[in-house]
Amino acid sequence: MAELQINAKWMAAASGEPEIIATAAMIDMHVDDISLTRNQDIWAETVRDNVFVSAYPLAMWFAASWWRLNHEPLPAQQPGHDWRMAHELGAANHGFVWPRVIFIPDGEAIHVWAGASMTPDQSVQYLQTLEVPKLIPLIGFQQSVQRFVESVLARLEAKELVGTNLANLWAILQEDLADPEAVRRRKLEAELGFDPEECPEDMLNAALQWESQVGKAALSELAPAISSSGENPDLTVLGQLANANGIVGTPVVSPGSIDHLDHGAPWERAVHEARALRQLVGNVGDPISSQDLHNLLGLNSAAVDNWSVPQGRSSVAVAIPTDGNRLKFVSRKRNPIGRRFELARFLAEYLRPSTDENRWLASTDLGTSRQKYQRAFAAEFLCPLKALLSFMNGDFSSYAVEEAAYKFEVSEQVVTNLLLNNGYIHNYWSGNLPYQIAA
DSSP states (O other), rough: OOEEEEEEOOOOOOOOOOOHTTTEEEEEEEEETTTTTTTTTTTTTEEEEEEEEEHHHHHHHHHHHHHHHHOOOOOOSOOOHHHHHBGGGGGGGTOOOOEEEEEESSSEEEEEEEEEEEOOOOOOEEEEOOOOEEEEHHHHHHHHHHHHHHHHHHHHHHHHSOOOHHHHHHHHHHHTTTOOOHHHHHHHHTTTTTTTTTHHHHHHHHHHHHHHHHHHHHHHHHHHHHTTSSTTTTTTHHHHHSSSOOOEEEESGGGGGGGOOSSSOOHHHHHHHHHHHHHTTTTTOOOOOOOHHHHHOOOOOHHHHHHHHHHHSSEEEEEOOTTTTTTEEEEOOOOOHHHHHHHHHHHHHHOOOOOOOOOOOEEEESSSHHHHHHHHHHHHHSSSSHHHHHHTOOOOSSHHHHHHHHHHHHHHHHHHHHHHHTTTOOOOOOSSSSOOOOO
């Protein structure tokens, strides 16, 4: 993974508020050796890796956005203004021109996206584009931000500016970080899409009660998926899922049945464990039948085929522990191919080692590390890359993709994503940011 560095070379400034003047600086922001602040200064007719701004508004933005930056994933649909203000660097504003950089957490790492910003009549034109996001470990991101903010506070103190809004905000943050109960509440507020202490108290208390029932890890997947989908953010949908009819099964495998990889990206661990499970069932490369998949989860195939999804579109699917090792699967997929993939995702989540007892298994459309793991596991388990490549025999046409999807009983999108993610075909889409941003 990558490392984030934010450096400030203090400079003199002639005008502005005291905090702005005191922290005027040439700032450079790097991810490894890539400058996110590389820019062309139109007036000075120069290209450089640092930019003349004030560090104070940037530090304020990092401090104010801390919880959401670290814990609020990207919604499955176009994010709203409130989400963007907490994740896009340009929200630091204060009249300065900032690079087009977006920070998105996935539970394990921060994804850093960057796009060139060439707005006409703008004095600074940012040049850096990342074709794919850079991943920074969560703890590494936090440490980098902390070092930067504390350097700004030290500069303010040296200039005899104490008791600033930044100092007060940072002190409150440190108090919260030192209190496990405060961390629990702030993290959940962020996952629900709220800034600290802005989540309605009854909604937060309801979420905390659900946490004890569904498990912390599951709620961290369910809360942002539900709140960002337009469904009631008070999580009443969880009660509906708990009371819904479902398909009940007792898995015949367990986390201890296979070898687990304790390092690597989510998709690397997922592929390793999908292959380990195929080795266990004695099928390395042939298609997995729906009957075999159902058997692994202890499901009756007739019950799966005859079960009707509740009316309406749900942003989540769950598997809920009942008595013993039994699980009640509440699916959201109506077509057989989609439900088959969803069950394989549940199998992946069930096999993940966890310290949560009686935890729910959650499947959503979010891009968190857990959901990436599920999707990568399901794709490799149902449609192993080596077997797929052997079947396609170098023909990656749309017709061959269709034939492969039919053979392995997965969607064409699954086949396409496998080929894309492993470099066998390329996506020539010109966009380089995770969602549409106006120029």
